[in-house]
Amino acid sequence: MSKKALGTAHWKRTRLSVLARDGWQCQYCGIHLDKTNAQVDHVESRVSGGSVFDQSNLLAACKKCNQSKGILKKELSESEALVKLICIW
Numbered sequence: 280m281s282k283k284a285l286g287t288a289h290w291k292r293t294r295l296s297v298l299a300r301d302g303w304q305c306q307y308c309g310i311h312l313d314k315t316n317a318q319v320d321h322v323e324s325r326v327s328g329g330s331v332f333d334q335s336n337l338l339a340a341c342k343k344c345n346q347s348k349g350i351l352k353k354e355l356s357e358s359e360a361l362v363k364l365i366c367i368w
């Protein structure tokens with residue numbers, strides 16, 4: 280799986296279906312999401328062996344929750360940081 284995987288049409292479709300599945304609602308704080316704040320969080324990060332495209336590993340999250348979770352990940356790798364950047368609308 281290359282770092283570019285998240286820039287593909289496959290990822291865009293996956294992200295949209297996760298947001299639709301979760302009703303465009305942040306699964307951490309419950310606020311309504313729209314295109315300005317919607318993100319998709321990898322529950323199990325890629326560096327921990329989490330799947331990028333497996334929807335059971337993905338959750339709709341607002342920008343704020345996703346970023347605060349990201350800060351808590353002390354072992355944030357370079358590729359993970361790239362993933363977070365690409366996930367922003």
Ligand SMILES: [Zn+2]
Pocket residue numbers: 305306307308309310340341342343344345
């Ligand atoms: Zn939130």
